[in-house]
Amino acid sequence: MSAVVLWFREDDVVARAGAEVVAQAAEFADAVSVMVSAGEIVSNVGYDDDFDVRVTGANGRLVGECSCGKRPEEFCVHCVAAVLMALDVASPPDPEELMRRVEAVGSRRKLSGANYEPWATAAFHVINDLDISSEYHPALVRPAYQRLMWQVAHTSVYFDSHEAYDTLLDVGERIVEGLARACENEPADPRELGRWTADLLVSLPDVQTPIHVHEFYETLDDATRSAYGERLAELQRALPVISADYDEPMSQAERRERIRRLREEYTLSCEPSTDELVAFYAEDVTDPMRDVSIAKALQSAGRLAEVIDRLECADPQPPGGDAVLAKLYSATGRHQEAARLWLTAFLRYPSRYSYNGLLAAAAPIDAVEYAKLRAFEHVAGLGDAHKIVWLLVELDELERAWTAAWKSSLSADVVARLAEILAERRGPDAVPLLAHGARTAIDQRSDYPLAARLLVTLRQLHQRIGQNFTPGFAHFTASYDHREELMRALRRAGL
Template sequence: MFARADIDRYELGQELCEQVGPFQVLAGQVVAVVCDRQVRLTGADGRLTGECSCPAGLGGVFCEHCVAVAVLAVDVVRPLDAKALLTAVDSVGRTRPDATYPDRWADDAEKLLLTLEEATIGHPAVTRPLYQRLVRRLARNGSNLGSHEAYSLWSDAVEQATTGLVQACVREPADPDELAVWAFDLQAEEPAHFFDVADLVEALGPRGLATYRRRLDQAHRNLAPEDPYDHHSVHQHGVIAYIREQFLVAFEPDVEVLSAFYAENPRPGSAVSIAKALRSAGRVDEALAWLEDVPRRSHEGDDELARLYEVRGRYRDAARVRWDIFERLPHSGHYRALLAVAEPLDAVEYATDRAISCLEGLRQRDENADDLLAELYGTRGRYRDAARIRWNIFERVPHGHFDRNRERAYWALLAAAEPLNAVEYAKNRAFAHLREQVARSGADAATSLVHLLFVAGDEEQAWRVAREHDLDDRQLAHIARALAHRHPTAAIPVLVRAAELTIDRRTDKARYARAGEVLAEIEVLHHRAGLDFADCLDQFTAAHHQPALLAALAKAGL
């Protein structure tokens, strides 16, 4: 398909994919706007031609803008299996991350979200209600997840699903009244804190916001008097109060209205919300006076106070507050905020040295604190100390289903070793450590070793370890999905082997359908890597020429 474009324009086109505007799919054509350039692709007799309003396109060149549209159009022109998507949405939505092995759920969620994102380009009217269904189902499974890792993965999925819904609404606007009712009912019926109606403000528009406000006011009026001994009554009043506060702060930041609200619904963060409303109204000095008078400010209150000091150019006061925040919770975000106010005072080095001393003095450092300490050691030329901390982080990553964390820790370790001319030593020590884990724990630890071998480019050794420990189709699929983010070409043969094992080793009737789903993932990776999927599919079907497989492939649109 991309033979029309030279390699430089192909690479530029891939970088422009995110700049492609809404598609218009016509008979045999795809029309789109890329960076204010009008693009039209036409396919006929197996040949793809492109027209673009840029200088190169007007000269007959298949330009980078045409490449960007062509990369995304692959999934637009292919028929969409809405029923299969609905099944996948329900499958992910009715389950939740397991506290022990949360990445298993995350793999399925990530696959679904990627599929929905790609389908939205050409079929937003189909994906928009699917996103709404997914967000609601995820909301029902978001409490008591059992571990920070599980909650983080669930939270990421909710955020991606909400972002996808917004994008679908951009491409296919929803009815503002219906969307407003859906958003309010979602907040009222499910945990309200996970969803912010402000994310949908553009899709709702003035009409939708007015409908949302009427729905909120009606719910508030319909509340029976709160019974402090009735858990349901207390919960309902708390939910409606939270939604009202969120709406007032975001859309009606009037100090008097907020003060009246907090008089009726006293809560710890009320002073901060009023200060934010004052700042939004341009009344910065009033906001400062308000917060400075609060005797015991929360972390959020201190953050807002430092912000206000910065607005007024009071950098010493801002730095003092930023240091207090960092000292209470030393992580990279608070350190960056501290540096931002230290710079106008020419105190960046002083702030960095003080931050190092604070981190070194902690009795217990978590991974975030260690990560920051290693980074700061590097800025100070303390490379041995940085490498020591990076090794500690790598060594602490649990084996089994935390491969992305391990990959990040591995590359950070090598980066720390480079100034010491110890990259090979660090590599050898890292893989020796993983082999020791495999010797103790077996196949679960072997998935981590195989994944990292692929990441390091040692594919021959990776396959040797996979065969030695007889990894099954699910373990290989897990490795491939962890690779797919940054190494799609390396992930393809791993997923192909997973599909083969699904057919060869499983005996249930669903094995062909499962193999078809894996092959659909493989097709996506081929497109992402700019490779031809047809040869791969032909080889697979020739080796496994079964009517049930062919039926599953047809159902998957392959």
């Protein structure tokens, strides 16, 4: 849409209708809808009764037609209201004044529940004026929209009120919609807008702000997105080349990772071929996950042999690369190599993930027991009893953890917590273990409070699985009723 240039000024309206009629027309200020085009104004005016108005002319001359019935030469109050509204909405704004108001809104860098209301009010006033001017002068107001979006996207938000945050999100949505509409009314230069959007997304602070810039990105056309992708590639190339073991400054590392993520999102949105995607990932020699990303791209295309070759040759092995390679070994029937790799991963960093991978890989070659033996030999060699017990819990080897806790004489708090975990995960199978634990606490430790805690957990387990706790507990108390201190501990525990 080209900017609309009106053929008259307010002085022409006063000269045509008279100052008295112009003053009367002010009554309709809130009851006028208007459409302005070259040489013509079409409007609807009125509150209870609507009047259709059409005004034409040229060079300051005004000719009005109104459904109120007055003759055209009289230029009625409804015609005046229509042309005054046209002057209001279609006259070009002062770009410097608009930008000054935008900068005033953007000068606030932090918003909280205490100061957001005046900021939001000022922002809405600016946006309303931008919206009005955008209809007829989109190219003129687009820089102000862009500056406002940039400012608000760098304004951090700190408060707990959902109502306040919703208000600020409304501000952000209005800015996104307004800039998108201005670009639709008169398309911006694709290269300039695409590069600007890339710079904005890369520069965003890692804090909560009132605006979601990605929603504006979704409105861009293909040419603008192409320029956006080119700019991201430029920004990535401008970063210094570093070695894999270089301890990069945090701000630079965050910028590198953000550009990498945005480039990946953009590249995937272009639906590249497998080879194009592999070439894209191969570009970034600073990405520690480069080989894994390439492997996943090749794997999704069924090119497993290439994936295996690449990961086997990777030096150093990327984070998670051994797990990907082990799964590929299993998928291609190389179970012994898969099990060996999982075992290496477990010995390097024991975790439930690597332990489960080890057992799954060992199953097809009937080596599960051997795998467990090797794993537990390593766990036992850790030395720290607490570390051993909680690692066994992580591996879901609860029975082994339970035995190790008693054998190592760990504290009552540790044993009680293990009892709760056993009850949660093992259900009915935990009943004999907890009952035996309560007796062990009495017979071997004389720890009556611990015995009471274990029996409370056992009672809760019986209730959860629908079993009767009373007969077993009666038998238990009959065995120990001569121990008065134990009986007092049970009563204190509510048993």
